[in-house]
Structure formats: structure tokens, C-alpha cells
Amino acid sequence: xxPRRHALRAIGASLALPALTPALAQFHVEISGVGxxxxxxxxxxxxxxxxxxxxxxxxxxxxxESSGLFKIIDGPAPADENxxxxxxxxxSRGANAVVAGSASRLADGRVDVRFRLxxxxxxxxxxxxSEPTLPADLRLSAHHVSDxxxxxxxxxxxxxxxxxxxxxxxxxxxxxxxxxxxxxxVQAALIDNEPIISPAWSPDGSELAYVTxxxxxxxxxxxxxxxxxxxxxxxxxxxxxxxxxxxxxxLMAVTLSRDGGxxxxxxxxxxxNVRRFTESTGIDTEARFSPDGAFIYFVSxxxxxxxxxxxxxxxxxxxxxxxxxxxxxxxxxxxxxxxLAYITRGSGFKxxxxxxxxxxxxxxxxxxxxxxxxxxxxxxxxxxxTKANGRDVLMKSMADGKSKSTLLETGLDIREPxxxxxxx
Amino acid sequence: MIKNSxxxxxxxxxxxxxxxxxxxxxxxxVEVEKKDVTTQTTTQxxxxxxxxxxxxxxxxxxxxxxTLDRVIYFDFDSYAVKDEFRPIVEAHAKMLKAxxxxxxxxxxxTDERGGSEYNLxxxxxxxxxxxxxxxxLGVGDSQLEAxxxxxxxxxxxxxxxxxxxxxxxxxxRSK
Numbered sequence: 001x002x003p004r005r006h007a008l009r010a011i012g013a014s015l016a017l018p019a020l021t022p023a024l025a026q027f028h029v030e031i032s033g034v035g036x037x038x039x040x041x042x043x044x045x046x047x048x049x050x051x052x053x054x055x056x057x058x059x060x061x062x063x064x065e066s067s068g069l070f071k072i073i074d075g076p077a078p079a080d081e082n083x084x085x086x087x088x089x090x091x092s093r094g095a096n097a098v099v100a101g102s103a104s105r106l107a108d109g110r111v112d113v114r115f116r117l118x119x120x121x122x123x124x125x126x127x128x129x130s131e132p133t134l135p136a137d138l139r140l141s142a143h144h145v146s147d148x149x150x151x152x153x154x155x156x157x158x159x160x161x162x163x164x165x166x167x168x169x170x171x172x173x174x175x176x177x178x179x180x181x182x183x184x185x186v187q188a189a190l191i192d193n194e195p196i197i198s199p200a201w202s203p204d205g206s207e208l209a210y211v212t213x214x215x216x217x218x219x220x221x222x223x224x225x226x227x228x229x230x231x232x233x234x235x236x237x238x239x240x241x242x243x244x245x246x247x248x249x250x251l252m253a254v255t256l257s258r259d260g261g262x263x264x265x266x267x268x269x270x271x272x273n274v275r276r277f278t279e280s281t282g283i284d285t286e287a288r289f290s291p292d293g294a295f296i297y298f299v300s301x302x303x304x305x306x307x308x309x310x311x312x313x314x315x316x317x318x319x320x321x322x323x324x325x326x327x328x329x330x331x332x333x334x335x336x337x338x339x340l341a342y343i344t345r346g347s348g349f350k351x352x353x354x355x356x357x358x359x360x361x362x363x364x365x366x367x368x369x370x371x372x373x374x375x376x377x378x379x380x381x382x383x384x385x386t387k388a389n390g391r392d393v394l395m396k397s398m399a400d401g402k403s404k405s406t407l408l409e410t411g412l413d414i415r416e417p418x419x420x421x422x423x424x
Numbered sequence: 425m426i427k428n429s430x431x432x433x434x435x436x437x438x439x440x441x442x443x444x445x446x447x448x449x450x451x452x453x454v455e456v457e458k459k460d461v462t463t464q465t466t467t468q469x470x471x472x473x474x475x476x477x478x479x480x481x482x483x484x485x486x487x488x489x490x491t492l493d494r495v496i497y498f499d500f501d502s503y504a505v506k507d508e509f510r511p512i513v514e515a516h517a518k519m520l521k522a523x524x525x526x527x528x529x530x531x532x533x534t535d536e537r538g539g540s541e542y543n544l545x546x547x548x549x550x551x552x553x554x555x556x557x558x559x560x561l562g563v564g565d566s567q568l569e570a571x572x573x574x575x576x577x578x579x580x581x582x583x584x585x586x587x588x589x590x591x592x593x594x595x596x597r598s599k
Contacts, residue, residue, distance in 0.1 A: 137475045178477050187477040194482075195576035197540045211544075214482055217529070217571040218544060228478025239548050239572050242541045255545065257570070260552060262545035283545040299542060306542055329539040343539060371539060416540065424474055 039070050039153055042095045042120075044077025047102035052111050054138040056103050056145065063146035063160040063182060066396075068403040070153075081116035081128050090120045097153060101128075101145065103138070110134055113141040117152055126152055139185055159376045163420040164383060165189075165199040165208055166394060170412035176210060178225065181376070181419075183394075183407045189225065197416055200243045205423040209233070209243035209252065220254050222269075225424075233271035244296075245269070246289050246313075253277065253287035253296055264298050266313075278311065278318065288331050289313070297321065297331040297340065308342055322354070324361055330372055334379040339399060341373035341382055351384050353399060364401025374419045375399070383407060385415045494596040495579075496554060497589065500535075503546075503553045513554060516596050517561035524564065527599040530554045532572040533579070535588035540574055547572030554594045569599065 041064065046056040064070040075093040076086045078100040085098050101115030116128035129148055133141040140161055147158030162181045167174060176190040176199060190196060194213040201208055202222075209222045218241045220234035234240035238257030242264075245252055249269065256265050256274075264278040264287045278284035280302040287298040295310045300318070302309075305326040311318040322328040327345035334341070340354040341364075348368025354361045369387040376383070382397050388406065392414045397404035408414060494516065496509040505513060520526050532547030532554075551570035558568060578591045 140475050173483050185475060188479050188481075189477050190480050190482065192482040195573065197544070197574075197576065213573065213576065216531075217569075218573075225477055228480055230480075237569055239544060241544050255541070257545075257548050257552070257572075262548050283542070283549065285545045286539070286541045327538070329542045345538070349538070 038068070039096050040073045040094050041070050041149075041153070042075035042077050042090060042093070042098040043072050044079075044098070044100040046100075046113075046115070047080040047104070049103040051105065052103050052138060053135055054142060056101065056113060056138065056142045059139060059142035059182075060099070060146045060149070063143060063158075064149065066182060066405065067150060067158075067160075068398060069150070078116075081114045085118045085120065085123075087118075087120055087123045095120045097126075097149075099145075099149060106132055111138060111141075113138070113145065115145050115148075117149055139180060143180065143182070156380070157378050157422065159378050159381065159419075159422075161424070162377055162422060163205070163424060164374075164394070164407075164417055165201065165420065166385070166408075166414060166417040167196050167199065168410060168412040168414050169195075176208070178208075178420075179408065186408075189223065189228075198242055199416060199418050200245060201418060201420045202245050203247055203249045203421055205421045209245065211241045211243070220252075231271075233269075234267070234274075242285050242287060244287050244289055247291055247293045251289075251313075253289065253298075255285040255287065264296065286330060288333055290333055291335050291337045297333060299329050299331065308340070324352075328352075332373045332375055332382075334375045334399065335377050336379040339375070339379065341375065341384075341399075343370055343373065351382065351397070353382070353401070362401065364397055364399070364404075365395070366404075367395070370395075372416050372418070374417055376419050377422050381419075383417045383419055385417055496594045496596070498550055498592040498594070500588070500592065503549045505553055505557055512596070513557050514561060517558045517563050520558070520563045520567050521561075524567070527567050527569070529597055529599045530558075530568065530570045531595045531597065532570065532574075533577060533591055533593050533595070534575045535591045536575050536578060536583070537588070538575070540576065544572050544574035544576075547574045550592075550594050554596070 043057055043061055049056045061072050065072060073095055075090050075095050077098050078085055080100055080102040083100055090098055098118050098120055099115055104112050106112050110132045112130060112132045114130045117126040119126050131141050131144055143161035146160040150158030159181050163178050164181060165178050167176055174192050174196045175188050176196050177186055178189055179186040192214055197211045199208050199210040207222050207224055211218050212221050218239040219232055220240045220243045221230050222233050223230045234254045236256055236258035240256055242255040243252055252267050252269055254265055255262050263284045265274055266277045267274040280300055282301040284298055284300045287296045289296055295312055297308055297310045299306050300309050306329050307320055308322040308328050308331045309318040309320050325344045328342050330343045332341040338356060340356055342352055343349050344352050349370050350363055351365045351370045351373045352361050353364050367386040367388055371385045373382050373384040380399055382399050384395055386395050391409050393406045394408040394414055394417050395404055396407040496512055530551040532551030534543040534547045551572055555568045555570040580587050580590045
């Protein structure tokens with residue numbers, strides 16, 4: 001038998017099949033600005049959801065609304081996924097789509113989360129899904145429903161079931177936390193009296209690399225998120241920091257000071273085969289692999305102040321990428337390879353986004369204390385840490401800056417957010 | 425045999441669901457995943473929730489670092505050890521030379537402005553400047569380590585130049 005998780009993955013994988021794409025043309029919407037077209041959708045309550053620990057439809061509603069791409073409107077929805085939509089009434093209400101589903105307890109204690117989506121304009125069934133799940137995983141199943149609706153109606157993958165890692169500081173403690181992409185289900189992965197910085201997800205989402213100061217110096221550790229096991233991968237003399245996984249998960253880039261100065265090194269994921277990657281007399285740090293694995297973007301002060309450079313992984317010299325401003329740090333590549341986000345220092349610290357094809361740069365934030373931008377796996381959203389109205393927050397913005405919202409505000413110093421991949 | 429047919433049913437249900445997802449129009453209701461509860465419990469290990477993250481609490485195992493009075497302060501954007509702190513460096517060099525088994529760590533720090541990783545590198549540069557001076561004074565390489573906390577461990581709280589000046593520092597501590 002397929003293990004349950006493999007079966008779920010197979011279902012997920014089938015969604016990415018090109019066969020799905022052509023039928024989406026009519027629905028495809030590009031958000032171009034505030035108040036741009038949002039898809040009006042009717043979302044029914046899921047039958048029997050009130051008998052489960054999580055109300056599926058409420059989570060789906062919040063997901064879709066937070067995406068900025070949907071408008072949930074009132075209208076008649078079928079009682080569950082086996083019902084028939086009242087297309088005439090739905091059309092008169094202006095709905096483009098309707099969703100209905102159920103959440104029934106199975107004999108083995110799991111809950112079967114099922115739903116179906118209908119295209120109201122065409123009067124057509126758009127398919128659905130059945131996902132039996134543990135009660136503890138109901139939020140995740142709800143996010144899977146949101147992901148599917150999002151994908152069917154926009155043509156791109158949803159990010160509702162992904163996770164975000166970040167660090168909080170408060171009460172003398174540093175905590176590495178992991179939250180669902182909607183800011184709910186926050187869990188502590190690591191609590192320490194010493195700082196934790198620079199979390200980085202492995203490409204499969206099973207591991208987090210980070211920098212710990214637990215031994216009163218910076219070391220790079222990799223942690224298995226599910227098991228909680230850790231292993232040190234860089235603990236050389238001096239400081240060890242800024243971990244990044246290559247897209248294929250085989251290589252890591254780290255910043256080491258073992259030979260004097262701070263420079264980028266490559267090593268195997270196990271920590272072996274360490275070799276120097278950048279050559280300069282200054283500082284080289286914050287390495288990030290390009291999504292195709294061909295380049296490493298990094299910060300260097302070889303030209304004076306810190307600027308972002310890129311250098312081929314296969315060999316070759318570094319070329320400068322950022323030219324505006326005297327201080328540009330913390331590069332983040334969008335997973336589609338089109339955009340570079342980074343922090344620039346002007347009157348404050350602000351997130352900038354560069355179109356890598358044209359070199360055009362655009363500021364996307366309204367705040368002045370921005371740190372650590374990170375792209376969602378579908379490249380549409382950027383998360384970053386900042387201060388808004390005097391409070392430390394994680395801000396989620398569309399990559400074009402047209403729409404943004406506070407994802408988390410806890411009263412603690414909140415920093416170093418990094419968006420995880422599709423898998424978990 | 426019963427087990428096997430259970431497996432087959434599940435696999436078929438999976439295929440049916442996949443097909444449902446990939447198609448744009450379904451003529452039939454969503455296929456229900458048929459499952460034999462007995463088969464489930466006997467062939468699957470205890471399910472591990474995908475939402476669960478393991479927690480480790482290391483706090484309390486390390487005492488908070490004591491404030492060291494062997495501190496060298498730096499100007500903004502500078503890594504030069506100022507003359508007024510030269511006696512501190514010389515005193516530590518003298519102690520280390522007199523005690524070849526003694527070891528010290530130079531811990532670099534920055535003020536709060538800027539990114540954590542770039543500040544880590546800047547603090548490292550300050551610590552290495554101090555270590556370099558001590559080496560010039562004859563201290564053995566194996567007795568010294570330069571490390572950095574970047575902006576993570578400010579000596580004082582505050583968001584003005586008075587606070588920042590106290591945080592741009594290297595602390596010398598025995599190892």
C-alpha cells in the first residue's frame with residue numbers, strides 16, 4: 001500500500017500537470033494594482049465541519065481573502081460536494097465560482113475533508129478532492145483545499161499549506177518558530193538564551209539550517225524539523241554563518257572566518273568537502289543560490305560599501321548586481337528566477353525589488369526598518385520583518401508592493417523570516 | 425489476500441482522485457476513498473501528523489554572559505583600535521605571553537543598525553583587528569580566537585548614538 005503521505009503527495013503532484021492549464025485561461029487573473037480585479041466566489045460551509053475541531057470553511061475563507069485575489073461573496077452554495085449549484089441565482093449575485101464540501105469523521109478517527117469547485121459562468125464542475133486526515137492536521141487539510149481552489153482559479157500554485165520560519169527575541173530568550181503561511185499554528189522549534197539567526201529551509205522542507213550562538217560563537221547547525229534532531233555542519237575557528245542550500249539540496253554555501261575575514265565557502269550538505277568560493281580582501285557573506293543553481297548571489301564590500309554581486313557556481317568571476325545606493329544587503333531570489341529582493345539603506349532600511357531581466361528597481365515597502373526579505377515559493381509574495389506603528393511585525397507583501405498585510409505581531413522582537421518550500 | 429485487496433482499493437481510489445483533480449469536468453461525484461479500517465491499522469504505523477514540529481528548549485542550560493569589563497570601543501564604521509584602548513590590548517597580550525596555556529576570545533559587536541549577517545561580519549572584522557594587534561605583540565595564534573555576535577548582544581539598550589557607541593565594541597574574555 002502507498003503510505004498515506006505518499007498518496008497525498010501524488011495527488012498534489014497531479015495538480016501540477018500541464019493538462020490542467022488550458023482550461024484555466026478564462027479564469028486567469030493578473031492583479032495589477034490595489035482594487036484590481038478579484039475573483040468573486042461563494043464559499044459554503046462544509047457539511048459537518050462544526051463537529052470537527054477546526055472549521056474548514058473559515059480557514060479557507062481567510063486564506064482566499066488574504067491572497068488579495070479573491071472576494072468572498074454571499075450566495076447559495078450546495079449542501080456539500082455532491083450537491084448541484086443554483087447557477088442562475090449565483091450568476092445574479094455576480095459569482096464566478098462556488099465551493100462546497102464536507103468534513104466527516106471516518107471510522108478510524110480521521111476526518112475526510114472533501115470539496116468540489118464549480119465554474120458558475122460556464123456552469124461546469126471543476127473537480128474536487130478527498131483528503132482523509134488526522135484531526136490534528138485539519139488546518140493543513142483546509143490549506144490544501146485553499147491551494148487547490150487558488151490553483152484552479154489563478155493557474156499558479158497556492159502557498160497556503162507552506163510554512164514560514166522566523167526568530168523571536170523576548171524575555172531574554174531567542175526562539176526559532178515555525179508558523180503556517182497564514183500566521184496560525186505557531187510552534188517553537190528551538191528556545192535558547194543565546195541568539196539564533198539566519199534560518200534557511202532545505203529544498204524539501206524537512207530541514208532548517210540556522211546559526212546558533214549557543215556555544216558563545218556562531219556555528220551552523222541543521223535541524224530536522226519533524227524529529228528535532230540536529231547536527232553541526234560548520235563549527236570552524238572564528239564565525240560560521242549565513243547558511244544556504246543549493247536548489248538540489250546537495251550543496252551548502254556558508255560564510256566562514258576560519259582563514260581570516262568573512263568569505264563564502266561551499267560544502268557538501270554533510271559539512272564535508274569545504275572549499276572557498278569567494279575571493280576578496282573584504283567581507284563576502286549572505287550567499288543565496290539562484291533557483292537554477294547556476295549562480296550564487298552574495299553581499300560584498302569589495303567595492304567600498306556592501307553591494308550585491310553574483311558569481312557562477314561552476315567557476316568565474318563575480319559581477320556586481322546592485323548599483324543604486326551605498327548599502328545593499330540581504331539578497332533573496334524569487335523561485336521563478338525573475339526577481340531579486342534586497343534591503344537598501346537610505347533614510348531607513350527598505351525592501352527593494354529588482355527585475356533581473358531589465359535591472360529596474362522598485363521600492364515595495366511603506367516602512368523604514370525592513371529586514372530579511374524572503375519570497376513565497378510561488379514568487380508572488382514577499383515576507384519581511386519590520387516595524388509598523390512602533391511594533392515589530394512580519395509583513396507580507398505582494399512582490400509588486402501593491403497590496404500588503406501584517407502576518408504576525410506578537411509583542412516580541414520578531415525577525416529573520418524565511419518562507420519554506422512547497423513540501424513539508 | 426484481504427490485505428492485498430485493501431491495498432488495491434486504496435491505490436485505485438488514489439488514482440481516481442488524481443484523475444478527478446486533473447480533469448476539468450467530472451461527470452460523476454468525487455470518488456470516495458474506500459478503506460478497510462482493519463487494514464489501515466494493521467498495515468500503517470502510527471500516523472505522524474504533518475503539522476507537528478518538535479521543540480527543543482536549550483534555555484537555562486547556559487548562564488547569560490556576564491558583562492566583561494575588558495572592552496574596547498570603536499568609532500562608527502571603524503575597525504581601528506584607538507590609542508586610548510591600546511593599554512588594554514597590551515595588558516592582555518602580556519598576560520597571554522606569560523601564560524602560554526591561557527586562551528582568550530575576542531568577541532566583536534556592532535550597533536543595532538543594519539542586517540544581522542552583515543553586522544556579524546563587521547563585528548568579526550573588529551575582533552580580528554584586536555587579535556591581529558595581540559599577535560603583533562607576540563601572542564601565539566593558538567591562544568586567540570576572533571568571533572562575532574554582530575548586533576545580537578548589545579551591551580546597552582537604546583536607539584541613539586549614546587547607546588550605539590557603547591555597543592560598537594570588542595570584549596576580551598578567557599576561554
